[in-house]
Amino acid sequence: MTAPLRRWLTPVVAVLAALAILAGPAAPALAAPSTPTPSGHEEDDEPKLLTDVIELRNREYAKAKSQLEKSKKRQLQLALEVRRAEDELTALRPQVSQIAAQSYRTGRIGAVAMLLESDAPDSFVKRASALDELNMVNAEKLSRVTAARNRAQQAKLALDGEVRVQQRLANAMARESQEAEKALALVGGEGFTGGLVDAKSPVARIGPGRTSDGGWLPESRTANDPTTSGMITPRTLHAYNEVRRAGFKRFAGCYRPGGPWEHPKGRACDWSLQNSGFAPWHNNDTRMYGNNLAAFLIRNADRLGIYYVIWNRQIWFPATGWRSYSGPSNHTDHVHMSLL
Template sequence: MTAPLRRCLTPVVAVLAALAIVAGPTPAMAAPTNPTPSGHEEDDEPPLITDVLDAANRGYLKAKAKLAKSKRRQLQLALEINAARAELDALRPQVGQIAAQSYRTGRVGVLAMLLESNTPDTFVQRAAGLDELNLVNAQKLAAANAAKTRAEQAKLALDAEVREQQKQANAMAREKAEAEKALKLVGGRGFTGGLVSATSPVARIGPGRTADGGWTAESRTAKDPTTSGYITPRTLHAYKEVRRAGFDRFAGCYRPGGPWEHPKGRACDWSLQKSGFAPWHNNDMRMYGNNVAAFLIRNADRLGIYYVIWNRQIWFPATGWRSYSGPSNHTDHVHMSML
């Protein structure tokens, strides 16, 4: 194949390949999603569960701004792709004409076009015209390919951003779900007023737990640190774990008489104040009771909690929180019964 013929046909093949790539359907725009919420400010106090929910909500607002930015980037991407197609469409008639001429005349077509010149001047003019056409086509193809490359790079970058946003959205959804689950576990926003820590310390596993998650029966063999009576080893362990978690206000465990767990050494009452019992009447007392209940419930499987009563509600592992009415409405202490 001669050099002029090769120069003539090379842009044809390249342009047809470029048209085949770009003429396909535009990829569907991936739905932008939300980023991960910003973390809670570190301080000396544990975050309230409402702080966790608020952080998630702030994260959603940031996600909304990123969504708008992502949509603008997608619009810019679509314009770049359309520009590339327009350039290639403008080039298409010339490419088709050259391709058709090559198909009809074969390899000798270009040579014949030149050899059929009547005069040397005509030959030179036709040769110069072919070179100019090749140059114009090459320039247009280069410009179109450059535009297409920019669009493809922008699309790749946007796809990476969308994937990252999806990952962050999933993480934020899990965080919010966990916060809502934790809030529900401790009684909900109405019950707690949001005055409850987002997390609780992890208690050490109590004595008597079996391999299948059950608990062995125990007798009152451990000295009660709050009275002169005796309680079960598991109750004593739970008492020590509550104290170790920082709940140091007044408490009472063994109490003689009555049908419930106190005389069996399987219950403790956690007061809201340093001595005696009084119904909660401020946020400090309410939050202290909420956090004691939350600690017991979050560690119920590790401690062997039977049920918890607090602030007119009773919690069982199998049912969660339910309304409670009994001899005491338990607004002045958190009651803990053990298996």
Template sequence: MTAPLRRWLTPVVAVLTAFAIVAGPIPAPAAPPSPNPSGHEEDDDPPLITDVIDAANRAYLQAKAKLKASEKRQLQLALEVNAARAELDALRPQVGQIAAQSYRTGRIGVLAVLLESNTPDAFVERAAGLDELNLVNAQKLAAINEAKTRAEQAKTALDAEVREQLKQTNAMARAKAEAEKSLALVGGRGFTGGLVSATSPVARIGPGRNSDGTWKPESRTAKDPTTSGYITPRTLHAYKEVKRAGFNRFVSCYRPGGPWEHPKGRACDWSLQNSGFSPWHNDDMRMYGNNVAAFLIRNADRLGIYYVIWNRQIWFPATGWKSYSGPSNHTDHVHMSLL
């Protein structure tokens, strides 16, 4: 076969090859990489619980907006895929005719078409026309196949993105619920003014806790580090754990006389200042009291907390926070009683 004939037959083979590619399966695209969450530098101070709630809300709304945008883009790409398939279906009869003619007549059929030309000019014209037709068809088929592949790959990627964002939205909803649960645990936004750390250190388990979570009775056998009296080992342990958590302002535990837990060595008062007692009158004092109360409540089952009184409220494990009125409104210290 001469070089000119090979050149004329090449476009026909290209058309048939393009048809085979279009009719064949489209390779599955690689799964898109998981999005990397944006990091941030941690501050020296612990985040306020209101900051955690606000951040959770912002992230939740951002994920929800991204989800809606992705669903809209997914719909647009689905329409693009359908349009590409419709255009491909419209072109299939033309490709089929070319393929059928090549199958019936073989390569010599193409030669016959060219050799039937009566003049050299007609020969060249037919050859150029056939070459151009096949080249156009091949390019069109290749372009449609490429568009179809791109659209389906993009749709697959968007499906994965939507799944990931649904997961993110659910995670943000859980984070929001957990943050609000933690805020309720420490008395709510109105009680704390939002001035409370989002997390507290975990306390070590106090002495005398039974395997079922109950606590053994204790006597005043431990020297009180805050007075000349004695307190229970469990109270001393709780005192040390609160101090270990970083609450180092003035504290007083044993106090003689009275019907409550102080004379029994089962209570401590955590002041808001370094010496003596004074009602809170700024955010620093209020937050200190909130954080002491939060630490005691979050570790109540590890320390054996009986109840906590702070800022006109009293907390019991069985009831949570309730309004409190008594000889002291406890705006100048956090009171803890132990079992």
């Protein structure tokens, strides 16, 4: 192939190579935009219920899924755009073949040689016009193919980034929904709580007597009980103070003489739903108070040294989770905590 023909074919070959690469494995994508926060709005001071959190996560998951579907449709449009670019390039191939064949028959087909073949001024002008027109046509077609190729490449890179973002968002929503479901199971499930429980609780300070391996040293009743004239363990007093620090300040009683359980050992407290005395929960306020108090104890069980919690006909142990409970009291009027 002659040097002039090679020079003319160089941009065409470059376009062919670019389109071949584009049609193959995807090129490295552009940096994707940062993933938006799932909530999409500022946090307020109102506590969010676990059911609200689950609903929010699922709404965002559904939105992410919808955005993924839109991305897939845009990818189909992109494929059509790439095909149009390839068709434009295909339209150039017969002309390239024609020039190559003419070069094979006549030798060099440079612009000067083409013009010198004219034997009259009119012929010279016609050949010059034809050459100029050919160059313009080829340049225009190559420009269109290059532009289409660039559009397709940029669009695909952008879509690849968008799809990755949406996939990460969908995965994050699925994980958050699962975490919310696990948290709801931790506090007894939606049927047990009626969904009336905060999505998160304050973090309690670690109680006294915790060992480096996570165990708890035995304690005696050496601390004054702030709810009675009796004595309780330092760990029970610490847990009592932490519960109140978390905002649960309704009536409570800890030490109680007699019986085989933890009250006479100074290792238990009963948290009423009322400001004075005990009465079963009868509205959303009292039910949510008990739910949230139980949730606080369970979520901080490892920090407070919780042995078990009883609330609303259910008992919770760290090793087993929630189980049905039936005893002398059904514990619908208070939350019971026992300490190790």
